[in-house]
Amino acid sequence: MSAPINPEDIYEKAEVPSGRLAMWWFLSSEVCVFGGLLAVFVMLRLKNPIWEESAAKTLTVIGTINTLLLLTSSLFIVLAHHYAEKAMKDIKFKEHASYYLGLAIFLGFCFLGFKSFEYYNELSHGVTPLTNLFWSFYFFITGLHGFHVLIGIFINLWVWKDVKQGVNLQRVEIAGLYWHFVDVVWIFVFPLFYVA
């Protein structure tokens, strides 16, 4: 292996750092997963007005609480990113970054807790994914979203470990992008399943 290369000396200037760019490309394909799925749901919902009866039974209060939880956690991720940037210049800010990242992770767990209660409540009332097509979609889409939240929590925990030691601070932003995406998906899921 030859002497270490400094990328800036040999490559054209990169507009966006590789990690962030890769996350954006990845998210663009994630958008198509949820976009396609939600579009399908909307079309079927319009075709089947009778689904309204089932949709009325979703727990709007818990959905609203969960919306607030996720939005707030997104705010904390933004703050964590803000302090992580500062910590790159002055390491004492890493405490702040780690504090807000921890809060975001905590709210993520709260979201999953409420979501689990919701599932429990539905299943104990005899509503299952097999009840009808609306509930199949409900369980599948919110389940897939919940799975993404879980993955987001794992990513955040993994980044958190580094932030506490003050290394790899740029990863807060990349993990944050993913977390915001999960949040945005919920912004579409919430009105479609809980409000409409």
Add this chain to the structure above:
Amino acid sequence: MGHAKPNFWNTYVFSIDHKMIAKQYLITGLLMAAMGGFFAYVFRMQLAFPGEAVPFFGVVEPGSYNSLITLHGSIMIFWVGMPLLLGGFGNYLIPLMIGADDMAFPKLNAMSYWTYLASIVVLIISFIVPDGPASGGWTFYPPLSANPDYTGVGAGINLWIIAVALEFFSVLMGGVNYLTTVCNMRVKGLSFMRLPMMIWMQLIAAILFMFSVGPLLAGSIMMLLDRTAGTSFFLPAGGGDPLLFQHLFWFFGHPEVYVLLLPALGVVMEVLPVHARKPLFGYKLLLWAFVAAGALSFVVWAHHQFISGMDPRMVMPFAALTLIISVPFAVCMFALIATLFKGNISLTTPMLFTLGMVAEFLIGGITGVIVGASAGDIYYHDTYYIIAHFHYTMVPITIFAMLSGVYHWYPKMWGRMYNETLGKLHFWLSAISFNFIFIPLFQVGQMGHHRRIPDPTEYEFLVSTMPYHKIATYALIVLLLAQFLFIFNFFWSMFKGKKVESNNPWQATTLEWQCPSPPVAHGNFVEIPTVHRGPYEYSTPERTEDFYPQWEKS
């Protein structure tokens, strides 16, 4: 792994060097091609000699016939086409052509290969589970596929779905890596408009794949839930919609054709200028034609569903869009022919395969116009005419272009030259036998043979197709036997072929020909290049040599 001491395991097996990963993709993909080819041999024998025991296989039951065609189709597209054209050529050429020392994320790259390998393991397990392997056709339409009772196949189909999903994840990881690498690791002077077309094609293919596969990934999970958990997303009995799956499938399935086609045309557009000593005609024109084709490929999917009960008002727009999408490819064909015009053409093996690809693909394209219009499609749908049509597109793409690339970059990959005589023999045998397989099948299709009928003699009106089926089967055997020439040439030349003296045996202009043959492990270039001009400067008047490499200072 640049720091660890090189040993057998980290050099050949758990390598994170893009060149080794590309070779792993290449060899695994070729092995899968052998598997897919064998399946084709078995069911073609059944069609030509119905009911007789097939040598090396045995009697083909109708159930196993369904499995054979399903596996042949899915293997050739998902486990041969994508790994070879994207995994193999993408991994090998992207860093070399842009002057990078490796991919942006070498470990992600290795993970992509290992996910691909895992998907093969799952696929092979699906062959041996009770009730046999997947048998729903590669398109996998519900309701037949969505309920195990309908096909009698249980775990085989579930595992097949999981295997396909794993392979999709593998390509997704690769796609993110390719896009990031090309955006951020181009060597100084290599602006986007100086990129070799191969790189552009890999980029557009990666974007098409990433934007189209999502809904099908979701759809395949829904299918799995229908099969295992008892939901009815696609089962009309429970209120589901089987047509929905067709939409999800073809929304992916049509762009997928271009995911394969564009890298194949990338090979063609690299090989043509080098072996014709002419600049590629209309670089920007071609580029925008492919961008347009890529965009249009998202809005033509329903032409696969003309007879599946869609709203007749939707047939017209989809037929019109389908005919419009042939315009960019006509542009491409003319540009390729214009590249050859008054060129100094040398008919080397890679050039022969490239010219073969262009000529055969043209037939595939023109026969596609007939079925792109809904009136023609209603008659030809699901007949052998369709089989012949899409093999005239897919075989030139995945086999001819792929082989052209393997021969063209062979000296760079292995530092030795392949045997030219064997290569030419390989081309002529393959090209002639290929036409003898599928020209008769156009006729079989016109005579009304439906693609899922395993025994034509069971229907009186199909008995007269038998001579054509026999010709096609004999030709297939010739085609398969001819590939042994390639296998021998590939492995023999690797060790005994003539050593390549120069870094640039073809006198080509793109960056991969500046680095040593084979390139340095972990690092590629001895002298890091800078780029001073576009990729296809051949026969420039101001120079005595007929090529002007990208890396040479003016």
